[in-house]
Amino acid sequence: MGNLTLAIIKPDAVRQNVIGEIISMITAAGFKIKAMKMINLSRESAMGFYEVHKERPFYGELVDFMTSGPCVPIMLEKENAVEDYRKLIGATDPAQAEEGTVRKRFAKSKAENCVHGSDSDENALIEIAHFFSRDERLTNYGL
Ligand code: IDP
Numbered sequence: 001m002g003n004l005t006l007a008i009i010k011p012d013a014v015r016q017n018v019i020g021e022i023i024s025m026i027t028a029a030g031f032k033i034k035a036m037k038m039i040n041l042s043r044e045s046a047m048g049f050y051e052v053h054k055e056r057p058f059y060g061e062l063v064d065f066m067t068s069g070p071c072v073p074i075m076l077e078k079e080n081a082v083e084d085y086r087k088l089i090g091a092t093d094p095a096q097a098e099e100g101t102v103r104k105r106f107a108k109s110k111a112e113n114c115v116h117g118s119d120s121d122e123n124a125l126i127e128i129a130h131f132f133s134r135d136e137r138l139t140n141y142g143l
């Protein structure tokens, strides 16, 4: 069972000024912050990060959205991190998200849904390495 995941507080949540509320929900759920920063993603970086979705009809819209303002990538540690964090954020479409989840509380649409979460242990490591250098991680975990 992996113990790391990559969260991103997306530009729509930064615009709503709810970075603090979302981090509070994350830490209250037992996650430890292992690396964090606020950045403006370049188009190149956003396209690379979402490369798995490049054939999807919403890819262009997704890259536009993710480069529309600053976002906050966060490396998180907890036992069963990937699954537990995805439970905390709720379904991709906030209309489907359960009460008490981050997306139910703050997301406005399926596209602008406040937060990202890795979908597997393998992708978590790839995504953490996309944003954080060895020096930026409190724990290197051999990455
Ligand atoms: P996830 O973020 O819950 O893992 P994915 O299916 O991996 O969802 O999609 C990645 C991101 O692409 C979503 O978080 C959302 O921002 C955007 N997205 C997903 N489906 C749609 C859609 O049907 N229309 C517009 N944007 C979408």
Ligand code: MG
Pocket (backbone or CB within 6 Å): 117, 118, 119
């Ligand atoms: Mg996904």
